[in-house]
Amino acid sequence: MDLVLRAARVITPDGEVAADVGVRDGRIAAVTGIGRLDGDRVVELADDEVLLPGLVDTHVHVNDPGRAEWEGFGTATRAAAAGGVTTVVDMPLNSLPPTTDVAALEVKRAAARGAVHVDVGFWGGIVPGNAADLRPLHDAGVFGFKCFLIHSGVDEFPHVELPDLTAALTALPDALTIVHAEHPHDVTESGPDYAGFLASRPHRAEDHAIADLVGVARETGARVHVLHLSSGSALALVADAKAEGLRLTAETCPHYLTFVAEEIADRATQFKCCPPIRDAANREQLWRGLRDGVVDLVVSDHSPCTPELKEGDFATAWGGIASLQLGLPAVWTQARRRGHALPDVVEWMARKPADLVGLRRKGRIAEGADADFAVFAPDDAFVVDRNRLHHRNPVTPYHGRPLAGVVRQTWLRGRPVTGDEPRGRLLSRGET
Known part of the structure; x- marks a missing residue:
C-alpha cells in the first residue's frame, strides 16, 4: 500500500469498526482488521480520533466568478477542507454569469481550474427561456438543475412558474432537479425585526410549494x-x-438543526436565511424527520456575502448563512444530544449527498472509493471564532458558539490537504 491509516474507530458502511484502511493510487484498496496491513507510510490515529469518509456538500454557493468578493473557489474549498468536506457541488447562481448555458459553465470551470483544494462539481440552472440549454448542460456534465419557485435574490437568475418546471422535467426525466420551494403568493413584505421577517415567510409558503412539487413529480x-x-x-x-x-x-441544513427563532435578536442579521430559521418545536420536528428517514441528508447551503450586505435589518440584509467549515461539528453537537451516533451523521453528510448526485466513489470508506477522509475528534470542543475561519468574509451566526468535535486533518485521494497546494479536481456527472 502507498498509505495505511490505522484507527480504533473507523466509520464504514457497515458501522463503526477498528480497522486498517489501505490506500493505493489515491483509492481505498483494502479495509481490514486493525494491524493487518503494511504500507510505504503508516499513520496511526490518536486514541480520541475517528476516521470518517470525507463529507460531501452538494449545496454550496461559491459566487465565483463575478462576485468573488463574496467568496471564491480558493477560500471556499479551504474552508470545506478545514471542516472535513472533500467534495462540494457549486450552485449556479450568485456567480456572474449564472450557470444557465454551456458557455457560462465553461466560464465557471475556468475560474475554478487550478484553484480548488477539494473536488468540485457544478449544478446547472433552470430559468425562464433556457429550455433549449438544458440538454447541452446535462451532456456537459452538470449534476442536475436548480430552480426557484420564488425570487432568487438576484435578478439575473429569475424564478420559474410551474408550467416551465413541468416542461423542463418532462424534457429531462433522467435529470435531477433541485428546487427552492417557497410559494410567492404566501410570502409578504418583511418587517425589520426577526419576528416580522419570520412572519413574512410562514410555514405555508414552503408547504404550498412542496405540495406543488409533489404534483409535478407525480405528473412527470x-x-x-x-x-x-x-x-x-x-x-x-x-x-x-x-x-x-x-x-x-x-435535505435540511445545520442552521435549521441548531438555531431557534426564540434566540435570534432583532438586529442579528447574520441569522437571516430563506426559508427562515423557525421555532424550537419546529427544530425538533426536523430532527425527527432525519431520524425517520423523511429528510434524506444535511448540507450547508453556504451562502456568504460581504459584511456590508449583512448590515441593516431583517428587511434589507442579504439572506444567506456562511457555515461551510462548521457543518460537521454543528450537526454532531446537536445529534449526540438526541442519541445519534457518528454513523448517522456520516450517512446524512457523506454517503447520502454523494448518492444524490451519483458520486459512488465518494462519501464512504470502502474498497474502490476515493481515499478521502476526515480525522475527527468527537469529544474535543472549541468556541467558534469568526476570525479563524477560512471563509472570505468573517460573518457567521456561529461566532462565539461552543461546538463539540474538531476536524484535525483532511485527506484527499490519499494526501493531506494543507491549504497550500490546490489539488482538487473538477468533477462531472457520470464519473464513477
Whole structure:
C-alpha cells in the first residue's frame, strides 16, 4: 500500500469498526482488521480520533466568478477542507454569469481550474427561456438543475412558474432537479425585526410549494429534490410522496438543526436565511424527520456575502448563512444530544449527498472509493471564532458558539490537504 491509516474507530458502511484502511493510487484498496496491513507510510490515529469518509456538500454557493468578493473557489474549498468536506457541488447562481448555458459553465470551470483544494462539481440552472440549454448542460456534465419557485435574490437568475418546471422535467426525466420551494403568493413584505421577517415567510409558503412539487413529480415521474427544508409541517407531504413511490427527496441544513427563532435578536442579521430559521418545536420536528428517514441528508447551503450586505435589518440584509467549515461539528453537537451516533451523521453528510448526485466513489470508506477522509475528534470542543475561519468574509451566526468535535486533518485521494497546494479536481456527472 502507498498509505495505511490505522484507527480504533473507523466509520464504514457497515458501522463503526477498528480497522486498517489501505490506500493505493489515491483509492481505498483494502479495509481490514486493525494491524493487518503494511504500507510505504503508516499513520496511526490518536486514541480520541475517528476516521470518517470525507463529507460531501452538494449545496454550496461559491459566487465565483463575478462576485468573488463574496467568496471564491480558493477560500471556499479551504474552508470545506478545514471542516472535513472533500467534495462540494457549486450552485449556479450568485456567480456572474449564472450557470444557465454551456458557455457560462465553461466560464465557471475556468475560474475554478487550478484553484480548488477539494473536488468540485457544478449544478446547472433552470430559468425562464433556457429550455433549449438544458440538454447541452446535462451532456456537459452538470449534476442536475436548480430552480426557484420564488425570487432568487438576484435578478439575473429569475424564478420559474410551474408550467416551465413541468416542461423542463418532462424534457429531462433522467435529470435531477433541485428546487427552492417557497410559494410567492404566501410570502409578504418583511418587517425589520426577526419576528416580522419570520412572519413574512410562514410555514405555508414552503408547504404550498412542496405540495406543488409533489404534483409535478407525480405528473412527470422525474427526480425532484427539495432544498433546505425548514418547515416541520411539510414533513408529512414528503413522507407521503415517498410512500407513494415518487422520486422525491429532501435535505435540511445545520442552521435549521441548531438555531431557534426564540434566540435570534432583532438586529442579528447574520441569522437571516430563506426559508427562515423557525421555532424550537419546529427544530425538533426536523430532527425527527432525519431520524425517520423523511429528510434524506444535511448540507450547508453556504451562502456568504460581504459584511456590508449583512448590515441593516431583517428587511434589507442579504439572506444567506456562511457555515461551510462548521457543518460537521454543528450537526454532531446537536445529534449526540438526541442519541445519534457518528454513523448517522456520516450517512446524512457523506454517503447520502454523494448518492444524490451519483458520486459512488465518494462519501464512504470502502474498497474502490476515493481515499478521502476526515480525522475527527468527537469529544474535543472549541468556541467558534469568526476570525479563524477560512471563509472570505468573517460573518457567521456561529461566532462565539461552543461546538463539540474538531476536524484535525483532511485527506484527499490519499494526501493531506494543507491549504497550500490546490489539488482538487473538477468533477462531472457520470464519473464513477
